[in-house]
Amino acid sequence: MPMGPGTMSPAGGDYSNMSMGGMGDMPTMHTSFFWGKDVILLFSGWPNHSLPMYILACLFVFFMAAAAEALSLAQSVKLGPSPVKGAAVQASFYAVKMAVAYMVMLAVMSFNLGIFIAAVLGHSLGHFIVKRNSVTLYERFNADGSG
Template identity: 55%
Template sequence: MDMPESQNMPNMSNNVTRNMNMMSFYWGKDAIVLFAGWPDQSAGMYFLAILFVFILAMTTEVLANQPLIKPRTSPLVGGMVQASVHLVRVGFTYLLMLAVMSFNGGIFIAAVLGHAFGFFIAKSRTLAVTDTEKDKDSSVTNHV
């Protein structure tokens, strides 16, 4: 027995029903990101959601591409630190995935730009550390 569409989902808003029926990107502040009622069709809260997704993506990339263990660290301590960072990074990654599944174009762009900016920060810091180490090695070699 087929029921009319309005009786299948009586408690859902039009936005959620639209997103369930049509899985394609849409633009605008009427998104549901991670939690029901957030950002609640407010431009300020939508901007906050975009900023949150950007920072979350940036943090994920920094955690994924930054060496956190110093040389001569105990293997047990090093493993625990790496496992803890991995736990946080995977949790952030799943939150990002769920946010992008809101199919809001602004949220998607914020996630992609956050990943790119985080990668840039992590790699530029790594290059700066590498250059500093090369300068130290060359100064020691020149004085010997």
């Protein structure tokens, strides 16, 4: 049954793997998690149904997620004697962090489980590195007797 005005759902009500009808060779738009290398990630034609490129895409998402977490450490660093200059530097770091975080979010919206797992692991590793570094800095600060 074709969808049109007044139609509430496709035949059978299954939205899990809707295809954008009437658009030629348009790939399937997934609305539920799926496994496989056949995914479009961030750019049209990438990773192009190739296993090595899919693995590269997973690594790319992993490192972007880790970088998003690592950039959160820059928020606590005070730079320079000028408050305006310090605020501008922190705003710049924040803009880069948000851009990277949104790219990871858009990648996860592909609903590919491999990409999702890469993003979660990347965020976890980045968080671990940030927390380890902040604890180490705190311990050094208190070990000096100045805290």
